[in-house]
Amino acid sequence: MADEKGTWKRFRRLSFDGKAVSKRAKQAETKTTRHARKFVLSKLGSLRSARQHIITWLLIVGVLIGAVAMQTFWYQRSYTVSVWSSGGTYAEGVKGPINTLNPLYASSDAELSASKLLFSSLYRYDASNHLGNDLATSTSISKSERSYTITLRKDVYWNDGRKLTADDVVYTVDLMKSPDARSVMYGNWNDIRVSAVNDYTVRFTLPSRYAAFPHALTFAVLPKHIVEPIPAPALRQSTFSVNPIGTGPFKTRLLQVAPDGKHKILNMLANDEYYGGKPQLSRFAIHAYDNANALTDALLSGEVNAAMGINAKPETLPETYTTKYLPSYSGVYAILNTNSGLLKDKSIRRALQIGTDTQAVRKQFGYPVPKLWLPFVNNQLSGKGIPKEPSYNKKKAAALLTKSGWRLTGSSNVRVKKKQPLQLKFVIVKDGQYEQVAKELAAQWQQLGVGVDIEEHDPRDPSQNFVQRVLQPRDYDVLLYKLVIGADPDVYAYWHSSQASRLGYNFSNYSNDLSDDALTSARARNVAELRNEKYKDFAKQWLDDIPAVGLYQPVDQYAYGKSVHPVMNFAGVPTPADRYGSILYWSAEQANVYKTP
Numbered sequence: 001m002a003d004e005k006g007t008w009k010r011f012r013r014l015s016f017d018g019k020a021v022s023k024r025a026k027q028a029e030t031k032t033t034r035h036a037r038k039f040v041l042s043k044l045g046s047l048r049s050a051r052q053h054i055i056t057w058l059l060i061v062g063v064l065i066g067a068v069a070m071q072t073f074w075y076q077r078s079y080t081v082s083v084w085s086s087g088g089t090y091a092e093g094v095k096g097p098i099n100t101l102n103p104l105y106a107s108s109d110a111e112l113s114a115s116k117l118l119f120s121s122l123y124r125y126d127a128s129n130h131l132g133n134d135l136a137t138s139t140s141i142s143k144s145e146r147s148y149t150i151t152l153r154k155d156v157y158w159n160d161g162r163k164l165t166a167d168d169v170v171y172t173v174d175l176m177k178s179p180d181a182r183s184v185m186y187g188n189w190n191d192i193r194v195s196a197v198n199d200y201t202v203r204f205t206l207p208s209r210y211a212a213f214p215h216a217l218t219f220a221v222l223p224k225h226i227v228e229p230i231p232a233p234a235l236r237q238s239t240f241s242v243n244p245i246g247t248g249p250f251k252t253r254l255l256q257v258a259p260d261g262k263h264k265i266l267n268m269l270a271n272d273e274y275y276g277g278k279p280q281l282s283r284f285a286i287h288a289y290d291n292a293n294a295l296t297d298a299l300l301s302g303e304v305n306a307a308m309g310i311n312a313k314p315e316t317l318p319e320t321y322t323t324k325y326l327p328s329y330s331g332v333y334a335i336l337n338t339n340s341g342l343l344k345d346k347s348i349r350r351a352l353q354i355g356t357d358t359q360a361v362r363k364q365f366g367y368p369v370p371k372l373w374l375p376f377v378n379n380q381l382s383g384k385g386i387p388k389e390p391s392y393n394k395k396k397a398a399a400l401l402t403k404s405g406w407r408l409t410g411s412s413n414v415r416v417k418k419k420q421p422l423q424l425k426f427v428i429v430k431d432g433q434y435e436q437v438a439k440e441l442a443a444q445w446q447q448l449g450v451g452v453d454i455e456e457h458d459p460r461d462p463s464q465n466f467v468q469r470v471l472q473p474r475d476y477d478v479l480l481y482k483l484v485i486g487a488d489p490d491v492y493a494y495w496h497s498s499q500a501s502r503l504g505y506n507f508s509n510y511s512n513d514l515s516d517d518a519l520t521s522a523r524a525r526n527v528a529e530l531r532n533e534k535y536k537d538f539a540k541q542w543l544d545d546i547p548a549v550g551l552y553q554p555v556d557q558y559a560y561g562k563s564v565h566p567v568m569n570f571a572g573v574p575t576p577a578d579r580y581g582s583i584l585y586w587s588a589e590q591a592n593v594y595k596t597p
Contacts, residue, residue: 081593084565088588089283093295093307096288097460098264101255102241103220104175104183109309110288112577114266117284118246119220122150122169122202127569127582129487131214135164135221135247145209145526150217152200155275158223159245166196171224180232185219187503209524211531212488221247249274249583250284264288279584292432299559305588306560308576311432313366317559326556326579327370327572329377329486333548334441335479339509342424343477347404349546353390355397355448361440362552365433370553374539378553380489382532387540398448408449415449423451427476429466430458434480437551441480452478472502479507482554487574489535492519495542510547564588 096110103115124134138151156164173194176185193205206213226245230238243252250268258265266286270279287304289295292311299307299321314323336343336352343349362369370378373389406415406422415422426442428434435456442452455476459466470476483494483505493499496519497511515538522534556576560566567582 082590083593084280084587085589085591086280086587087282088564089285090281090306090564090566090586090588091285091287091304093287093289093298093304093310095292095295095309096263096290098255098266098286098288100236100241101244101252101266102235102238103222104181104185105236105241107184108288109576110266110286112575113286113308113580115220116248116577116580117250117268117286117583118244118248118252119222120156120164120247121220122152122217123214124218125487125574125578125581127567129569129572129574129578129581131218131487135169136217139214141526146206148204148206148213149197150202150204152202153275154200156247157273157275158226158247159251159271160223160226162223162225164221164223164247165199166202167199168221168224169202170194170196171228172219172222175222175227175232175235176219178232181235182233188216209526211523211526212490215486215488215490247271247275249276249279253283258287263290263294277584280587281583299561305564306558306566308556308558308579310557310559312557312559321559321561323557323559324570325368326558326568326570326576327553328484328556328576329572329574330482330484330554331372331375331377332437332480332482332551332554334551335481335508335548336546337474337477337479337508338511338545338547339474340477342422345404346546347400348406348422351397351400351404351448352445352450353546353549354393354400355444356441356549356551357392357394357444358549358551359392360444361437364436364440365555367555367557369555372553373543373550375491375495375542375548375550376489376535376539377485380485381536381539383536385533385536387536387543390543394444394447401448401450406449413446413449414451421451422449423453424477425475426452426454426478426480427470428454428456428480430456430460438480471507474507474509481507484575489531490523492523495519495538495547508547510542510545512541512545515541515545 092113094110094113096108098108098110098114100106100111101114101118103119106112106115120135122134122136123131126132135152135156136150137153140149141147142149152164152166152169154163158164173189173192175181176183177189179186191207195203195205197203204213204217223245227235227240230240235241242255246252249271251271253267253269255264255266257263264287266288268284268286270282270284272278285304287298289298292309295307296310296312298304299310300317308326317323334352334356336349338344338349358371358373362371371389372378374381374387401415401422405417407417408414409416412421424445426438428438438454442454445452457464457466457470483491485491493505495506495508495510495515497506497516498504499506500509500511518534518538518541522531522538525531525534558566558568558570558579565587566579567585568579569581573579573581
């Protein structure tokens with residue numbers, strides 16, 4: 001304690017000497033200045049003389065650093081590769097409109113495309129266009145070949161978490177058969193009975209054998225627990241038709257009108273719970289446009305990164321786009337109304353057949369379009385005995401008309417017989433390609449002395465009532481039309497005489513007992529070889545009777561940019577919507593990964 005007090009007293013006696021501090025500061029300043037002059041300022045001259053060497057060494061060091069960086073970059077490039085990976089958005093332009101997302105009413109390309117992505121079916125076409133299982137796991141056919149028993153997967157869930165069962169399949173078929181629902185499939189299922197054997201087994205019973213029946217099982221299955229409470233007449237306008245619940249690889253996020261107000265966009269998210277595996281894409285958007293020109297414009301502007309059904313020559317598109325040609329299992333025909341006053345005469349139909357240069361028709365497209373002269377898609381018939389293509393012979397066609405009494409008189413370019421002009425009513429649906437084709441055909445036929453009046457109709461315009469005013473009463477001599485044939489060569493609906501009715505699809509009113517027998521017999525046989533022979537017999541008779549002139553197999557142009565990678569069979573698809581056979585592997589993102597040694 002005493003020491004602490006002594007220390008405190010000594011501290012209190014300390015005093016501050018300002019003069020001494022000032023003196024020491026001046027001494028430090030003097031020494032510092034002398035040191036700076038000696039060791040810094042005196043050396044500046046040497047530094048100036050050495051700056052060239054310094055700059056040179058700095059450049060050398062910079063080059064070395066750059067070389068090391070480049071070496072590292074190329075080293076990584078040599079051991080890594082850019083691959084398509086998961087994630088990203090695939091924005092695809094498709095011909096619209098999108099008025100509904102309910103597959104019962106899907107009719108436009110955009111609506112049918114949405115159905116394939118949002119819903120599942122019992123069977124589907126894979127990337128090789130082979131019909132295989134989707135919801136189905138196995139199928140057994142009865143000895144009578146009239147009963148099909150199908151076992152379903154047990155790991156399929158609707159987007160709301162409920163399990164898909166056989167009741168959903170039965171309910172969907174009953175709804176397609178309901179006249180109150182007014183489905184686009186109404187009438188195709190009326191004679192077929194369907195029942196649930198148990199929760200995961202469905203049985204279809206047919207009135208007679210039908211070899212192509214499995215191809216009919218590609219319809220979209222609907223959720224009974226969601227749709228059943230909705231009255232059938234109100235289903236088309238229901239909330240479900242705008243925001244549906246499905247089991248497909250994608251699920252609905254939002255259906256919106258584009259900012260320009262001219263088209264709709266369906267935004268979808270990947271279905272993480274999809275039983276087939278999660279898609280690589282995170283999102284898929286369908287932009288629905290009115291026509292092929294609008295599709296092309298959207299592609300060029302970057303609004304979409306891919307488009308289906310554009311109408312542009314490859315040289316008009318930038319090199320950054322890849323263009324593919326996707327033939328569909330359909331045929332475009334000049335359908336001849338065999339009941340019309342003029343075309344009842346087979347000699348006129350024959351003259352139109354051999355007087356039509358189909359190669360010139362196809363050439364005007366500017367890209368490869370397969371020829372088609374049979375009532376089947378190319379390669380659907382096999383083996384020997386396939387009828388050959390009729391030879392084009394304008395002189396022979398003109399001579400045939402003259403021999404039949406149709407002569408050119410005076411200054412008229414149209415042939416006349418008993419004061420009746422050879423004038424045909426030629427009906428086409430509004431489409432850029434069909435207008436070109438119709439003009440080419442009219443020009444060729446006019447050279448034969450056949451007058452042609454082209455009438456264009458827009459099936460989407462309710463005021464024109466194209467179906468009721470034109471198709472059902474067969475109000476035409478010639479109809480330019482696309483017939484969707486599909487993966488199976490069953491063309492019964494288009495050429496059997498029983499379908500030559502107001503509600504049928506035999507638009508030529510074609511009737512021949514031999515053809516009817518071949519078509520009926522072929523669809524009742526499950527043996528492919530026997531069906532093939534029957535269809536060849538039918539094709540020979542069809543070519544001889546000439547209810548139509550085959551023009552070409554339609555091709556859809558598919559273009560896409562470098563930012564996306566579609567995986568599809570570009571050799572052809574049963575329908576345009578079947579291009580999604582490998583949708584799980586489509587990509588819109590890339591990543592660098594190390595190469596495997």
